Amino acid sequence: MSLEEVRIVDLTRVISGPFCTQQLADLGADVIKIEGPQGDPLRQQGSKIDGMSAYFASFNRNKRSVVLDLRSEDGMSTVKQLIAAADVLVDNFKPGTMDAMGLSDASLEALNPRLIACHISGFGQTGPYAARPSFDFVAQAMSGFMWTNGKPDDPPLRSGIPISDLVAGLYAALACAAALAVPKPLRNFKSIDIAMTDSMISLLAYMATEVFATGRTLPRVGNDHPLVAPYGLFETSDGHIAIAVSNDGIVDRLFTLLDCRHLFEDSRFATNDARVQHRAEIREEVQSRLITDTTATWLVRLNNAGIPAGPVLDVVSALTDPQTRHRDMVLETPAPNGSSMPILGFPIKQSVEAPTLRRTAPELGQHTDEILRELTEAERR
Amino acid sequence: MSLEEVRIVDLTRVISGPFCTQQLADLGADVIKIEGPQGDPLRQQGSKIDGMSAYFASFNRNKRSVVLDLRSEDGMSTVKQLIAAADVLVDNFKPGTMDAMGLSDASLEALNPRLIACHISGFGQTGPYAARPSFDFVAQAMSGFMWTNGKPDDPPLRSGIPISDLVAGLYAALACAAALAVPKPLRNFKSIDIAMTDSMISLLAYMATEVFATGRTLPRVGNDHPLVAPYGLFETSDGHIAIAVSNDGIVDRLFTLLDCRHLFEDSRFATNDARVQHRAEIREEVQSRLITDTTATWLVRLNNAGIPAGPVLDVVSALTDPQTRHRDMVLETPAPNGSSMPILGFPIKQSVEAPTLRRTAPELGQHTDEILRELTEAERR
Structure with a gap:
């Protein structure tokens, strides 16, 4: 030891x-x-x-x-x-x-x-x-x-x-x-x-450092990310799924998976800055596609495409999850x-x-x- | 070093x-x-x-x-x-x-x-x-x-x-x-x-250990504490104040300060278990008294009485707070x-x-x- x-x-x-x-x-x-x-x-x-x-x-x-x-x-x-x-x-x-x-x-x-x-x-x-x-x-x-x-x-x-x-x-x-x-x-x-x-x-991470750089606080955005979009908690046909799209490469994979690469031609969605500005609209575009299937199905598709995503687990589910058990976290x-x-x-x-x-x-x-x-x-x- | x-x-x-x-x-x-x-x-x-x-x-x-x-x-x-x-x-x-x-x-x-x-x-x-x-x-x-x-x-x-x-x-x-x-x-x-x-x-602290002991998750209680009451974010005449009443001694000090020690004679409020069961009622009793004065005034009174309490600071206020500055956290x-x-x-x-x-x-x-x-x-x- x-x-x-x-x-x-x-x-x-x-x-x-x-x-x-x-x-x-x-x-x-x-x-x-x-x-x-x-x-x-x-x-x-x-x-x-x-x-x-x-x-x-x-x-x-x-x-x-x-x-x-x-x-x-x-x-x-x-x-x-x-x-x-x-x-x-x-x-x-x-x-x-x-x-x-x-x-x-x-x-x-x-x-x-x-x-x-x-x-x-x-x-x-x-x-x-x-x-x-x-x-x-x-x-x-x-x-x-x-x-x-x-x-x-x-x-x-x-x-x-x-x-x-x-x-x-x-x-x-x-x-x-x-x-x-x-x-x-x-x-x-x-x-x-x-x-x-x-x-x-x-x-405080970026919440503090944006104050240092601009003098202003970032907006409070709930489950979204203040610097990146799309990102957040989305509804599926049977629950929720958390999707973290942290860079342009992952956005490309997500749009490809959701069969909506045409969105890149829309100036509101062409760059991360534009998407952050039009947070509600890009969220709606993604949401309307995710609602069509279950959390479990999307999870497999998203992870296979290399897109970080997961279900929201309550505490009992988290503590009994196969990965938690495998990792001896209980x-x-x-x-x-x-x-x-x-x-x-x-x-x-x-x-x-x-x-x-x-x-x-x-x-x-x-x-x-x-x-x-x-x-x-x-x-x- | x-x-x-x-x-x-x-x-x-x-x-x-x-x-x-x-x-x-x-x-x-x-x-x-x-x-x-x-x-x-x-x-x-x-x-x-x-x-x-x-x-x-x-x-x-x-x-x-x-x-x-x-x-x-x-x-x-x-x-x-x-x-x-x-x-x-x-x-x-x-x-x-x-x-x-x-x-x-x-x-x-x-x-x-x-x-x-x-x-x-x-x-x-x-x-x-x-x-x-x-x-x-x-x-x-x-x-x-x-x-x-x-x-x-x-x-x-x-x-x-x-x-x-x-x-x-x-x-x-x-x-x-x-x-x-x-x-x-x-x-x-x-x-x-x-x-x-x-x-x-x-x-996960008590959120996990209660599952271990009882098989059930504690309720989600927002700013309250699932195991202790009264505890939480209260409104004052000009904003909010966070009050953490973690044991019976502090409850006694709080009730004394708020001039409501008679609440101990009410069976709903006599013990912590009873207060947790009657969370909404004890919150209302405390809230009705705190609304009468400002956050700053209550803060001094509460802290002088040895009751942990504080304002909710936004990120700019937290980073410019006198204690933050004194501690060289920026x-x-x-x-x-x-x-x-x-x-x-x-x-x-x-x-x-x-x-x-x-x-x-x-x-x-x-x-x-x-x-x-x-x-x-x-x-x-």
Whole structure:
């Protein structure tokens, strides 16, 4: 495993932080999840399988759980011993909380001068909003992301998943992994500061860069693409199909398939710029042809012609799709009572040192004794 | 810089691949972007500043550009020399294309037995759909992600940014960084296989895990949260405000602030489960109070009470927001003609070895001579 020798003290809870440390755990790190006596609130969220939250199970595999009361002297002394022996510390407390607990960056550096300390927060550790409470939804709203979703007259729409939490978690994991690429003897104390809002802004892509170039935002175009046409969600005789026509070559293939190459002679459709200007008309031309047959039939025809296209799958269909199954994106794992519990799979596939399930998500405090014993043994040596 | 000694041969174009290699370049790697004589198609997408696509500029900083014709013997021989001397190779060709070019994993391993070869694609290198053409929009549709966005009767909606490309790029960068944490002498050839659809499925969070636990999908709830209430986008006297009430403590603070703690005595609102069941009614109670004042006033009151809340910013407002500016999420860089060109900033902030702008995005082939000279010099040694 790539991160086999790496030890991580994990003070995170709910999503952004646990998702970060799960990436590192999946890649081989020994992640010690510190939980208060009540446990990570995610243990109580969503439906359970044999007493274990399915949500918690999918985002906390490959970790060990230790219960410590960080408000007690004993608990704080133990966590400091763990930090002194760790490579990485991750937290997703509101800025200021670590300081108040006596775990400021200066204290952390004194405890462990080679530590990588990664802080995940809503707005970041600095700036006018640093002290504000935040949450995934707020980052979706304030990053511009929500505004980009939907048609011109629709209200702004959040994505149905906690995308800001997850993307911030990915950036945090990336920052930690890159920091671990520096050989340990050469490492200096490093404080990493990942903000959910920054993370979402970094993904604004052409929505941001058109502002840079023109001072104006691109129109909100729903399922269409603001820079390319035809592109979008079309109706078929029995449902929908998503078609992504990203360049002139693919438009040519699409018009050939739909037997409408004569449209290129129409000045409204001759170039991409013209088609974007006449978005509604070109959409109507394509739509009127696609409505004549089923999604499944069009899918085969379009893909055979090299045109990216797909059905819109609901979550159940996506999770049971043959490709999802083939890619092991759903893993059957043992449930606490010995039956089976599905969790999400590993998106990082590799030929060697691939992520594997070494441990299912731990019960609260499952490894407290084990880790305290390891600490005592390490002291004796 | 964390990845200072790392050399990357970058065969990617458009978004997912260039976003991956840009992360690694920002963290210090020497990224050699190989472009055909026509250049990366992204150079022609979106509006330009002094002849440079603003979109290309934001996703290709810190890289060097080399023009090679990979269909010529000379070009292929040069790229093989570069691969032999590299730590990492990244491509985002359709599966099969690398093999057809003579750059199969077996050939790559023969060229460089310590190489990290990272392949990014729509559906992955394996499985029933591996050979299908794909694109961000198709991954959004087939992963279940589009289905989660919107209200029950809305059609499925893609996000306004190429989220599947970007998330796949982040996973690819993470996989490469973790692989680089293995000391070079211990590295074996590694083939990494990142799929856009897998990447999006891994983010389905509670939308997936509720299926695992109950066999049913959660309802599509637009801007509300399927597991928590009240939560969502509310109207104020002059606009909207996003409020994320994630636990009972925050509900208590919200009801106190809105002077409606008596609602706890109503059995419909006493617990989170009850409030989720009576989503429309609790929304109406909260909405009727928020409509009485402005977004700005509520924002101060809510944040002072420790309740996560924020305005919905359009992209221009998000990019010019004081926090965005403070966090340097927009960087002013020199444009080709000497004027100024904004690009997106670095979401990874750290106290040492922080990402910096070492180079603006290169002109096509700007470093061809430089890199060919380096190759010749390396041979002489």
